[in-house]
Amino acid sequence: MAAAVALVDAARRLADDVLAPAAEATDRAPVVPRSHLDALAGAGLFELTAAPRSATREIYEALAGACGVTFFVWVQHHAPVRMLVASANAGARDRWLDHLCSGRKLGGVAFAYLRRPGPPAVVATRVPGGYRIDGEAPWVTSWGLAGLYAVAARLDDRVVFFVMEAGAGGVRASAPLAMAAMNASSTVRLAFDGLVVPDDDVLSVSPFADWQADDRAATAQPHPAPFGIAARCVQLLGDTPLAGEVAELRARAYALADGTDLAAQVEVRAESLELAVRAATALVVASGGRGMSLDHPAQRLLREAAFFTIQAQTPALRRATLAQLRARS
Numbered sequence: 001m002a003a004a005v006a007l008v009d010a011a012r013r014l015a016d017d018v019l020a021p022a023a024e025a026t027d028r029a030p031v032v033p034r035s036h037l038d039a040l041a042g043a044g045l046f047e048l049t050a051a052p053r054s055a056t057r058e059i060y061e062a063l064a065g066a067c068g069v070t071f072f073v074w075v076q077h078h079a080p081v082r083m084l085v086a087s088a089n090a091g092a093r094d095r096w097l098d099h100l101c102s103g104r105k106l107g108g109v110a111f112a113y114l115r116r117p118g119p120p121a122v123v124a125t126r127v128p129g130g131y132r133i134d135g136e137a138p139w140v141t142s143w144g145l146a147g148l149y150a151v152a153a154r155l156d157d158r159v160v161f162f163v164m165e166a167g168a169g170g171v172r173a174s175a176p177l178a179m180a181a182m183n184a185s186s187t188v189r190l191a192f193d194g195l196v197v198p199d200d201d202v203l204s205v206s207p208f209a210d211w212q213a214d215d216r217a218a219t220a221q222p223h224p225a226p227f228g229i230a231a232r233c234v235q236l237l238g239d240t241p242l243a244g245e246v247a248e249l250r251a252r253a254y255a256l257a258d259g260t261d262l263a264a265q266v267e268v269r270a271e272s273l274e275l276a277v278r279a280a281t282a283l284v285v286a287s288g289g290r291g292m293s294l295d296h297p298a299q300r301l302l303r304e305a306a307f308f309t310i311q312a313q314t315p316a317l318r319r320a321t322l323a324q325l326r327a328r329s
């Protein structure tokens with residue numbers, strides 16, 4: 001427990017002393033500074049699998065409220081860490097986990113396309129000793145920064161997750177995509193053209209329906225990032241009735257998160273996305289013309305709040321978020 005408190009304190013200190021003061025510059029930079037990631041790794045924040053959920057949420061809130069793009073690059077890293085910890089592939093874990101947890105390598109992930117309806121975007125074909133991977137991942141963050149990716153591919157009615165080193169043959173990256181938010185995340189489109197993945201690099205092969213059920217549960221959970229953004233807006237606004245609204249919704253969301261009512265969780269997640277956008281809009285309004293300057297946090301926080309309305313979006317979350325926006329208009 002003491003270790004978790006120390007991690008939360010370290011995250012808050014880095015958020016206030018390192019990330020927030022540089023956030024507008026980082027927003028405009030071509031890529032998140034390596035020094036930010038080294039500072040997070042140095043504080044022990046590259047491995048959170050043992051931290052209690054409450055501590056992880058506070059860490060996410062602190063970092064997302066300080067610098068959205070540093071948070072986003074950092075949070076992707078935890079996907080391969082979690083998958084390696086959970087994998088039955090002890091060899092892959094031994095090869096990679098320590099590199100990721102120590103910060104010697106940054107991790108990334110490519111899987112959101114599994115949620116799209118229609119033909120699979122990335123497919124695996126069984127070949128002797130492994131799989132051949134073909135298709136295109138539409139969004140892959142941290143290209144050029146990350147050393148190791150966890151990647152998903154559909155194999156008939158199953159899904160294969162594997163690790164891939166950046167720079168593997170059989171992979172073509174686009175130029176970094178120009179984005180209205182998270183532009184410094186170095187996000188590319190990645191084409192897989194006969195990438196050969198040996199069985200040694202396979203983390204799991206599981207029924208796609210099981211993955212979908214887990215993903216429905218995971219994406220229904222409240223996302224701490226909108227609360228981090230809303231809290232930062234409240235702090236910058238000063239005396240605002242939004243403070244009470246953020247505190248009330250946060251308490252309600254995290255209480256629901258411990259239950260099993262997915263529909264209620266999705267509703268409250270959508271409420272938090274809408275609240276973050278509204279808090280950031282209030283900050284823009286209260287800031288006047290200055291709030292539109294790229295040197296001002298208000299416009300950045302508004303763009304970052306908008307980003308989280310689409311990140312990890314599912315059909316249920318899309319419907320619930322649109323309903324929230326209609327209810328407020």
Ligand SMILES: Cc1cc2nc3c(=O)[nH]c(=O)nc-3n(C[C@H](O)[C@H](O)[C@H](O)COP(=O)(O)OP(=O)(O)OC[C@H]3O[C@@H](n4cnc5c(N)ncnc54)[C@H](O)[C@@H]3O)c2cc1C
Binds near residue numbers: 108117181
């Ligand atoms: C800057 C940026 C960086 C990103 N980085 C990564 C990354 O590193 N790794 C990664 O895996 N992903 C990444 N993403 C993907 C991100 O999480 C997805 O954008 C998000 O999940 C929305 O998906 P989409 O826009 O790709 O798909 P969409 O096709 O818009 O799908 C969104 C949701 O709507 C549903 N949907 C779509 N069409 C229909 C339809 N016709 N009927 C019913 N439902 C439908 C889908 O099933 C899905 O659940 C990134 C995105 C951005 C913008």
